[in-house]
Amino acid sequence: MLIKDRGRAGRRGYRLPEFDVERVGLEDVIPERHLRREKPDLPEVDEPAVIRHYTNLSRKNWGIDTNFYPLGSCTMKHNPRANEEAAKIPGFATLHPLQPEEQVQGALEVMHDLQGYLSEISGLPAVSLQPAAGAHGELTSILMVARYFEEVGDESRTTVLVPSTAHGTNPATATMAGFKAKEIGLDERGCVEVEELRAAVDETTAALMITNPNTLGVYEQNIEEISEILHDAGAFLYMDGANVNAIMGRMRPAEAGVDVMHFNLHKTFSTPHGGGGPGCGAIACSEALAPFRPDPVVEKAGDAYRLARPEKSIGRIMGFHGNFGVMVRAWNYIRMHGPELKDVTDMAVLNANYVRARIREKYRIPYDTLCKHEFTAQPPKGKRALDIAKGLIDRGFHPPTIYFPLVVKEAMLIEPTETEPKETLDAFVDALLELAEADPGELEEAPERAFTRRLDETRAARQLVARW
Amino acid sequence: MARFTPHTEADIREMLDTIGVDSLDDLFADVSPGFEGRLDLEPPRSEYEALWSAQKVAQKNATGMPIFLGAGAYDRIVPAAVGAITSRGEFMTSYTPYQPEVSQGVLQSIFEFQSIISELTGLEISNASVYDGATAVAEAALMTARQTRREPVVAVSAGLNARYREVIESYRVELVELPFKNGTTDFSNVPADVSGVFVQSPNYFGIVEDVAAASEAAHAAGALAVAVCDPISLAVLESPGALGADVAVGEAQPLGMNLSFGGPYAGYMATKKEYVRQLPGRIAGKTVDLEGETSYVLTLRGREQDIRRARANSNICTNQALTALAATVYAALMGPEGLREVAELSISKAHYLAGRLQEEGFRLRYPEAPFLWEFAVELPDVRRANAALLEAGIVGGLDLGDGAMLVAVTEKRTREELDTFVEVVKNAD
Numbered sequence: 096m097l098i099k100d101r102g103r104a105g106r107r108g109y110r111l112p113e114f115d116v117e118r119v120g121l122e123d124v125i126p127e128r129h130l131r132r133e134k135p136d137l138p139e140v141d142e143p144a145v146i147r148h149y150t151n152l153s154r155k156n157w158g159i160d161t162n163f164y165p166l167g168s169c170t171m172k173h174n175p176r177a178n179e180e181a182a183k184i185p186g187f188a189t190l191h192p193l194q195p196e197e198q199v200q201g202a203l204e205v206m207h208d209l210q211g212y213l214s215e216i217s218g219l220p221a222v223s224l225q226p227a228a229g230a231h232g233e234l235t236s237i238l239m240v241a242r243y244f245e246e247v248g249d250e251s252r253t254t255v256l257v258p259s260t261a262h263g264t265n266p267a268t269a270t271m272a273g274f275k276a277k278e279i280g281l282d283e284r285g286c287v288e289v290e291e292l293r294a295a296v297d298e299t300t301a302a303l304m305i306t307n308p309n310t311l312g313v314y315e316q317n318i319e320e321i322s323e324i325l326h327d328a329g330a331f332l333y334m335d336g337a338n339v340n341a342i343m344g345r346m347r348p349a350e351a352g353v354d355v356m357h358f359n360l361h362k363t364f365s366t367p368h369g370g371g372g373p374g375c376g377a378i379a380c381s382e383a384l385a386p387f388r389p390d391p392v393v394e395k396a397g398d399a400y401r402l403a404r405p406e407k408s409i410g411r412i413m414g415f416h417g418n419f420g421v422m423v424r425a426w427n428y429i430r431m432h433g434p435e436l437k438d439v440t441d442m443a444v445l446n447a448n449y450v451r452a453r454i455r456e457k458y459r460i461p462y463d464t465l466c467k468h469e470f471t472a473q474p475p476k477g478k479r480a481l482d483i484a485k486g487l488i489d490r491g492f493h494p495p496t497i498y499f500p501l502v503v504k505e506a507m508l509i510e511p512t513e514t515e516p517k518e519t520l521d522a523f524v525d526a527l528l529e530l531a532e533a534d535p536g537e538l539e540e541a542p543e544r545a546f547t548r549r550l551d552e553t554r555a556a557r558q559l560v561a562r563w
Numbered sequence: 564m565a566r567f568t569p570h571t572e573a574d575i576r577e578m579l580d581t582i583g584v585d586s587l588d589d590l591f592a593d594v595s596p597g598f599e600g601r602l603d604l605e606p607p608r609s610e611y612e613a614l615w616s617a618q619k620v621a622q623k624n625a626t627g628m629p630i631f632l633g634a635g636a637y638d639r640i641v642p643a644a645v646g647a648i649t650s651r652g653e654f655m656t657s658y659t660p661y662q663p664e665v666s667q668g669v670l671q672s673i674f675e676f677q678s679i680i681s682e683l684t685g686l687e688i689s690n691a692s693v694y695d696g697a698t699a700v701a702e703a704a705l706m707t708a709r710q711t712r713r714e715p716v717v718a719v720s721a722g723l724n725a726r727y728r729e730v731i732e733s734y735r736v737e738l739v740e741l742p743f744k745n746g747t748t749d750f751s752n753v754p755a756d757v758s759g760v761f762v763q764s765p766n767y768f769g770i771v772e773d774v775a776a777a778s779e780a781a782h783a784a785g786a787l788a789v790a791v792c793d794p795i796s797l798a799v800l801e802s803p804g805a806l807g808a809d810v811a812v813g814e815a816q817p818l819g820m821n822l823s824f825g826g827p828y829a830g831y832m833a834t835k836k837e838y839v840r841q842l843p844g845r846i847a848g849k850t851v852d853l854e855g856e857t858s859y860v861l862t863l864r865g866r867e868q869d870i871r872r873a874r875a876n877s878n879i880c881t882n883q884a885l886t887a888l889a890a891t892v893y894a895a896l897m898g899p900e901g902l903r904e905v906a907e908l909s910i911s912k913a914h915y916l917a918g919r920l921q922e923e924g925f926r927l928r929y930p931e932a933p934f935l936w937e938f939a940v941e942l943p944d945v946r947r948a949n950a951a952l953l954e955a956g957i958v959g960g961l962d963l964g965d966g967a968m969l970v971a972v973t974e975k976r977t978r979e980e981l982d983t984f985v986e987v988v989k990n991a992d
Contacts, residue, residue, distance in 0.1 A: 230880045409733050417825065545664035557847065
């Protein structure tokens with residue numbers, strides 16, 4: 096039942112303060128032609144009904160809090176509640192973004208600290224926290240690359256290269272930033288095919304968008320050679336940082352020749368994903384690209400923090416300074432870890448390899464090497480990833496990412512994260528092994544114990560109903 | 564060992580044995596160039612220490628005062644029930660609802676959000692949200708180009724929030740300037756080749772614009788009309804859909820989101836059904852399951868980056884689901900009458916303050932133009948006025964830099980605060 100159907104005309108869920116000034120007649124201040132004639136059809140419900148409705152809706156939803164959630168490429172780790180407390184401190188939560196700098200020194204300090212932390216983790220000297228999500232960080236980065244070439248007067252750079260394993264956001268970003276996306280294939284290990292890349296890179300290449308470790312969970316071992324190929328051609332190496340949870344304290348992208356990258360604070364740094372956001376797609380970049388960062392960044396002058404526009408900024412990419420509340424959470428998380436972020440990475444990689452090692456007997460591992468924080472598996476012959484996924488639901492596990500990366504048929508991208516105990520991993524593996532043997536007929540019926548059975552997705556698209 | 568990793572030493576040993584390696588270092592044998600150093604970060608803090616120090620840092624911010632700043636973010640009441648719902652772990656710790664059988668809560672809440680936005684805007688289809696109002700405006704600009712198959716060039720005026728204009732340009736869309744006179748935009752001479760015509764109402768200066776005129780001008784030019792609206796205003800102002808707009812976008816922050824120094828907020832986007840293929844972002848649709856039970860699922864996915872890749876209509880993936888949920892709960896609590904009352908309280912208080920300032924001899928920048936809860940007032944020295952207000956425990960309005968202050972008044976402001984504002988500004992010189 097929808098919230099609207101729980102009410103009745105005239106019911107109210109919130110009491111506002113009384114008028115303490117004279118009530119202005121709308122028609123006295125606004126010309127009548129601008130006034131609303133028909134009342135919007137919104138719920139008319141009381142607060143208890145609202146709380147019950149949404150509490151019950153929440154109970155028709157799984158999160159990390161309720162179930163193991165090994166969704167590959169999404170880093171569904173535990174979201175520490177201390178982060179939530181930090182973001183709720185009134186000194187942060189009630190601050191207006193346009194208050195003058197001298198009134199917001201604490202907020203700017205948080206941002207400045209976080210810029211520094213991300214710089215240390217990546218090895219890259221400059222950071223912008225403004226992008227709201229990973230894809231927004233990608234767009235920001237590629238717009239910076241575009242602006243760089245405009246600045247140096249190089250009009251030939253029209254292409255952005257993207258490996259076939261890339262997230263869909265990478266080619267979509269290239270297009271959105273005005274480039275043509277061109278795909279590069281893989282070698283037998285699942286890494287970027289270096290010779291194909293070498294042949295593809297020329298004076299039209301603006302950048303390569305690489306994910307490392309890539310979406311197969313495989314570390315791009317030729318990354319230094321790749322960066323040389325690009326740099327020799329005057330192009331940039333961009334790194335999609337969705338998988339930074341696999342490398343913290345073990346590898347710094349700058350030292351591999353990465354020029355610009357994004358982080359997903361809502362993955363690596365434990366801020367909650369919220370059912371699809373808000374996130375923060377902070378970027379880090381080299382000195383060469385630093386002047387092109389979005390406006391503003393936080394600088395420190397003496398003891399004071401200030402907002403500054405980088406010299407050749409691409410401009411604003413958000414209305415204000417980005418998703419500050421998300422930044423506070425990530426800042427708090429990093430302050431609770433410090434150099435122990437390396438242990439986070441170690442445990443994430445340990446867990447992924449453990450699950451990989453245990454399911455190998457029944458599942459195919461298309462690129463079967465040491466993985467990093469995630470790996471790609473395929474169901475046994477004759478079984479579909481979709482059916483395994485739905486079977487997992489009946490056994491109490493959120494499915495992994497399925498049918499991605501696109502280069503692997505029936506792909507299941509499994510990312511356990513570091514916050515899961517061995518017992519959970521073992522139970523998950525046992526479920527997968529059991530499903531490998533399950534009767535295909537039974538699997539097609541799954542899930543039977545979820546909040547719904549399988550859905551008619553075609554009907555949703557053909558007879559579009561997107562509102563009450 | 565790190566704070567949220569549960570393994571014991573024995574677990575780790577056993578797992579390494581299963582994998583067939585000797586040490587954790589061996590798991591990174593393929594990582595080159597390796598980082599041999601130690602991350603130069605402060606030592607780990609306990610939860611208590613971290614939160615105590617966070618409190619100390621937060622105290623360096625000036626909060627706990629009445630706020631007269633607006634310009635795109637408003638100090639409105641956030642009912643307690645909003646935070647209670649958005650902090651439910653089942654919502655907060657879930658991902659984008661790719662597995663609908665275990666994500667009905669998020670999916671239905673998105674469907675309800677879309678419905679509320681559709682009702683307010685008078686348009687048929689809304690998406691599940693984008694990052695904020697500014698990026699909603701920029702995405703709408705790109706959308707107009709795709710739909711009209713024209714170059715991305717949009718007509719705007721000084722009435723469109725300056726920050727939104729900047730983000731449109733960052734998204735590589737060209738702006739064409741429309742004349743702005745006496746507080747409103749003149750839509751009588753829209754160039755013929757633009758892809759979109761933008762009208763913000765209430766505009767940057769708080770003034771109600773002629774959305775119908777903008778729509779007519781856009782359609783005469785073969786362009787799409789995009790209305791940028793504060794959702795609270797739509798409780799009292801005619802919906803953009805009814806006034807002919809093709810797309811309505813805006814900032815949903817006034818619907819139950821904390822100011823939080825600029826985010827996270829949520830951008831909304833709504834359009835006519837015929838343009839749905841060009842609408843970016845997630846859309847939740849209604850369907851049935853195998854047993855015929857009503858259920859919800861992400862639909863029309865062929866528009867999106869993970870399916871269409873380089874030919875997607877936007878690269879957006881993660882949006883602002885949890886803050887969109889805040890907006891949904893807020894709108895449910897308020898209902899049509901509550902939203903209208905929020906608007907009327909704000910309008911009444913703003914007009915009271917504007918009237919009192921005028922009585923004291925201050926001039927409104929646009930005295931003839933109809934405004935809701937935000938207005939520009941000319942002051943002899945805006946900086947000095949704001950300094951005096953701060954001294955009196957009030958966060959003043961936005962210094963427009965040209966001798967005027969942009970003042971926003973919400974339902975939270977009391978008559979006493981408004982009177983103090985007038986007294987302080989009067990005596991600031």
